Amino acid sequence: MKHLLERAGKVITPALHHYYPIEIVRGDGIYVESANGRKYMDFSSGIAVLNIGHGHPEVKNAIQGQIERFMHTGGVYYNETAVRAAERLLPVTPQGLDMLFFGNSGTESVEAALKLARFVSGRQGIVSFTGAFHGRTLGAVSITTSSAKYRNRYHPLLPSVYHVPYPYCFRCPFNCKPELCDLACLDFIKGTLRRQIYPDEVAAFIIEPVLGEGGYHPAPLRFLQGLRKLCDEHGILLIFDEVQSGIGRTGRWFAADHYGVTPDILTVAKGIASGLPLSAVIASAKIMKKWAPGAHGTTFGGNPVSCAAAIATLDVIEKESLLPQVQELSAEIVTSLKKLATDFPHIGDVRGLGYMIGIEFVTETGASNRKACDRVLQFCLEKGLILIPCGLERNIIRFIPPLITKSEDIRKGIEIFAEGVEKAA
Ligand code: PLP
Numbered sequence: 001m002k003h004l005l006e007r008a009g010k011v012i013t014p015a016l017h018h019y020y021p022i023e024i025v026r027g028d029g030i031y032v033e034s035a036n037g038r039k040y041m042d043f044s045s046g047i048a049v050l051n052i053g054h055g056h057p058e059v060k061n062a063i064q065g066q067i068e069r070f071m072h073t074g075g076v077y078y079n080e081t082a083v084r085a086a087e088r089l090l091p092v093t094p095q096g097l098d099m100l101f102f103g104n105s106g107t108e109s110v111e112a113a114l115k116l117a118r119f120v121s122g123r124q125g126i127v128s129f130t131g132a133f134h135g136r137t138l139g140a141v142s143i144t145t146s147s148a149k150y151r152n153r154y155h156p157l158l159p160s161v162y163h164v165p166y167p168y169c170f171r172c173p174f175n176c177k178p179e180l181c182d183l184a185c186l187d188f189i190k191g192t193l194r195r196q197i198y199p200d201e202v203a204a205f206i207i208e209p210v211l212g213e214g215g216y217h218p219a220p221l222r223f224l225q226g227l228r229k230l231c232d233e234h235g236i237l238l239i240f241d242e243v244q245s246g247i248g249r250t251g252r253w254f255a256a257d258h259y260g261v262t263p264d265i266l267t268v269a270k271g272i273a274s275g276l277p278l279s280a281v282i283a284s285a286k287i288m289k290k291w292a293p294g295a296h297g298t299t300f301g302g303n304p305v306s307c308a309a310a311i312a313t314l315d316v317i318e319k320e321s322l323l324p325q326v327q328e329l330s331a332e333i334v335t336s337l338k339k340l341a342t343d344f345p346h347i348g349d350v351r352g353l354g355y356m357i358g359i360e361f362v363t364e365t366g367a368s369n370r371k372a373c374d375r376v377l378q379f380c381l382e383k384g385l386i387l388i389p390c391g392l393e394r395n396i397i398r399f400i401p402p403l404i405t406k407s408e409d410i411r412k413g414i415e416i417f418a419e420g421v422e423k424a425a
Contacts, residue, residue, distance in 0.1 A: 004023045004035070005021060019044070019388050020381060020386070022034045022038075022040070022386075023035040023036075027042070027050075027053075027054025027055055028053075028054055028055055029053040029054060029055075029056075029402070029404065030042055030043075030053050030054075030401065030402050030404065030405050030409060031054070032054065032386070038384065039384060040381075040384050040385065040386045041384060041385050041386065041401075041409065041412070041413060042054070042386045042401075042402070043385060043386055043387050043399065043400060043401040043405075043413055044386050044387060044388045044398070044400060045271075045400050045401065045402045046275060047244075047270070047388065047400075048212075048244045048245075048249055048270050048271060048356070048398075048400050049270045049271055049274070049275055050271075050274060050275060050402055051247055051248055051249060051271035051274070051313070051317070051322075051402060051403045051404075052274055052313055052316045052317060052320075052322070052402065052403060052404050053402040053404045054275075056274060056312070056313070056316055056404075058312045058315065058316050059274045059309050059312045059313060059316070061312070062308040062309055062311060062312035063276070063305055063308055063309050063312075065308065066081060066304050066305045066307075066308035067305060069304075070304060071303075071304060071305055072300075072303065072304070073302075073304060074299050074300070075297060075298070075299070079302060079304050079307070081304040081307040081308050081311075082102060082302035082304060082307045084307070084311060085102070085278075085302070085307035085308075085310045085311050086100050086102070086280075088310070088311045088314050088315075089268075089272070089280065089282075089310065089314065090282070092253040092314065093253070093254065093266060093268075093282050094254060094256045094257065094262040094263070094266070095262065096262060096284050097262070097263075097266055097282045097283060097284060098284060098285050099282070099283060099284065099285040099287075099288035099289075100280045100281060100282040100283075100288075101116075101280065101281050101288075101291075101296060101298075101301070102278060102279070102280050102298070102301045102302030102307070103269075103278075103279040103280065103281070103298055103301040103302075104277040104278065104279060104298070104300050104301050104303070104306075105135070105269060105277060105279055106134075106135050106241075106243035106244075106267065106269035106270060106279055107134070107135025107136055107137045107140040108135075108137070108269075108279055108298075108301070109243065109267035109268060109269050109279035109280060109281045110134045110135045110137075110139070110140040110143075110206070110241060110243070110267055111135075111137055111139045111140055112267075112281040112296060113204075113206065113239050113241075113265045113267050113281045114126060114139050114140075114143075114158075114203075114204070114206070114239075115139075115295075115296055116265060116281060116283065116287070116288075116291055116296070117203040117204035117237045117239060117265060118203045118204075119290070119291055119292075119295055120237075120287055120290040120291065121203040121204070121235070121236075121237060123200070123201050123202060123203040124159075124160040124201060124203060125160050125161075125162065125197045125201045125202035125203055126142075126143060126158070126160060126161050126162070126202075126203060126204055126205075126206060127161075127162045127163075127164060127189070127192070127197075127202060127204070127205045127206070128143035128144075128145070128161065128162075128163055128164075128205075128206050128207070129145075129163065129164060129165065129166035129206075129207050129208075129211075130145045130163050130164070130165050130166055130173075130214075131145060131146055131166045131168060131211055131214030131215060131392070132144055132145060132146060132166065132206075132207070132208055132211065132214055132241075133146040133150075133208075133212055133213030133214055134206065134208075134241055134243075135243075136150060138154065138157065138158065139158050141154060141157065142157035142158035142161050143158075143161055143163075143206055145163055145214075146213045146214040146392065147392055160197075160201075162192060162196055162197060164185075164188060164189050164192055165185055165188060166185075166207075166211055166214065166217075166219070167185045167219050167220055167223040168211065168214075168215060168217050169181070169217070169220060170217060170348070170349045170351065170360060172184075172185075173185065174188070178220070181220070181222075183222060183223060183226055185223060186223060186226045186227065186230070189227070189230065190230070193230075193234070199233075199234035199235075199236060200234065200235075202234065202236045203236070203237060204236060204237040204238065204239050204264075204265070205227060205231060205236060205237075205238050205239065206239040206241055207219065207224075207227070207238075207239070207240065207241065208240070208241045208242070208244070208245065209224060209240055209242065209245060209255040209256060209258075209259060209261075210244075210245040210250065210255050210352070210353060210356055212243075212244035212245065212390065213244075213390050214390070214391065214392070215358060215360070215390060215391040215392075215396050216351070216352060216356065216357065216358025216390055216391075216396055216398050217351060217358060218255070218258075218351060218352065218353055221259055221261075224259050224261045225259070225261055227261075228261045228262075231264075237264040237265055237287075238263045238264050238265070239263055239264065239265040239266070239267065240254075240255070240256055240263035240265075240266050240267070241267045242254050242255055242256065242266055242267060242268055243267050243268065243269040243270055243279070244270055244356075245353075245356055246266075246268045246269075246270070246271060246272070247268065247270070247271030247272050247313070247314075247317070248271065248317050248322060248323055248326065248354075248403050249270075249271055249354060249355060249356045249400070249403070250326075250352075250353035250354035250355075250356050251323055251326040251327040251330055251353060251354025251355065252323060252327075252353075252354070253323070254266070255353060255356075258353055264283060264284070264287060265281060265282070265283045265287070266281070266282045266283070267279070267280070267281050267282075268280045268281075268282065271313070272310050272313065273306045273307070273309040273310040273313055274309050274312075274313045275309075276303075276305060276306040276309040276310075277300070277303070277306055278301075278302075278303065278306035278307065278309070278310055279301075317403065320404065322403040322404060323403075325403070326354045326355050326403050327354065329355075329405075329407055329410055330352075330353070330354045330355060330357070332407070332410070333355075333357060333399065333410060333414065334350060334352070334357065336414050336418075337350040337357070337359060337399070337414070338350050340417075340418050340421055341359075344421050344422065344425050345362075345364070346361055346362060346363070346369055346372045346421075346424065346425060347359055347360070347361060347362075347421065348360045348361065348362030348366065348369075349362075352399070355399070355400055355401055355402075355403055355405075356398075356400060357398075357399040357400070358390070358396050358397070358398060358399070359396065359397045359399060360391070360395060360396045361373040361376070361395045361396070361397070362395070368391070368392075368393035368395040369395050370393050370394050370395045372395075372424045372425075373389055373394060373395045373396065373397060374389075374394075375420070375423065375424040376397065376417065376420040376421055376423075376424050377389060377397065377420075379416075379419070379420035379423050379424070380416055380417060380420050383416045383419070383420070384416075385413055385416045385417070387399065387417070388400075397417075399417075401413060
């Protein structure tokens with residue numbers, strides 16, 4: 001591994017971050033094997049990408065079949081595989097979202113969403129939420145505030161962007177307790193629309209219904225319902241960034257399904273094609289048809305090999321009944337982790353939907369406890385379990401096993417994690 005780190009250090013920019021110095025030589029289901037012969041359970045899912053695990057045989061078959069036919073079309077000729085992928089994906093997206101544009105990465109789908117919102121509304125203002133992570137291209141980074149490091153030295157960023165507090169109830173920005181919450185966060189937004197920008201200049205609100213990189217924290221139902229209502233009152237488009245929470249990660253196809261709140265525009269990437277680059281921005285045909293020909297485009301987006309992988313991925317999720325399985329096991333996971341939290345007060349909070357669970361570590365005074373979080377992560381790694389952190393203070397563990405993870409492996413993972421928590425105490 002030392003040798004590979006040295007080689008990488010010479011040719012790959014240090015800007016690119018890796019969580020662990022592990023060289024993988026093989027990925028199979030929920031496991032990865034390292035060059036030094038160790039086998040790890042991968043509960044990072046390649047950061048919520050490998051929802052059906054590493055190298056699912058049906059995905060491999062679909063990729064091989066497509067490679068034999070053709071691998072690229074660009075915008076020159078029509079690509080039947082991309083049309084089929086859209087026909088496969090749209091029926092599982094929230095109702096009314098029935099037309100899409102394929103891109104290659106999460107950040108590209110966010111860029112497309114911002115452009116679409118501005119184009120069809122004729123307005124400039126974009127409102128996003130503090131702690132959000134939407135990507136690294138200049139538009140996406142302008143609405144990203146999970147850490148200043150993503151924005152540092154890139155200013156000036158996109159103008160007409162406004163940031164309002166995310167409803168992060170565990171550390172409520174307005175110091176409310178969930179049981180006494182009167183949605184001060186929504187009132188704050190209403191104030192912003194009086195103090196900083198009138199609603200008729202706002203093109204869109206963009207929000208992760210489950211905050212990802214910023215802390216694995218679901219937004220409360222009443223807040224998203226209120227935000228939807230506010231958008232409807234003022235003709236503002238509501239964008240859900242489900243790059244991380246989409247494609248079954250939360251035990252439903254999309255986090256939006258848990259809330260019964262439908263956005264106007266939805267972004268999807270990560271889990272869609274089991275590791276091949278693909279993303280989509282999705283909206284109603286009514287909105288999409290206002291996007292004039294040539295107003296947006298791509299060379300690689302909707303690549304036929306990625307699209308073949310996406311069709312197979314969605315088929316597997318359905319055929320293997322992964323969504324009900326995740327819903328059932330997720331309740332068990334949360335119960336076990338909450339029990340652990342009562343025994344070990346340095347776990348301040350356990351929350352999440354499906355297999356998108358955040359475990360927040362705190363000190364005795366309730367402050368962020370990165371040290372404890374680091375110790376648990378390190379212990380798990382030594383025991384062969386890969387987990388990754390998130391949050392500004394890196395004090396939250398993302399518990400994101402592949403959706404295919406069976407109960408005995410989930411239990412094994414929790415056992416290792418619990419031992420780590422005990423050791424870190
Ligand atoms: N949006 C969300 C919610 C994400 O979690 C991410 C990546 O973590 C992105 C956008 C950017 O995706 P990508 O890294 O594929 O550009």
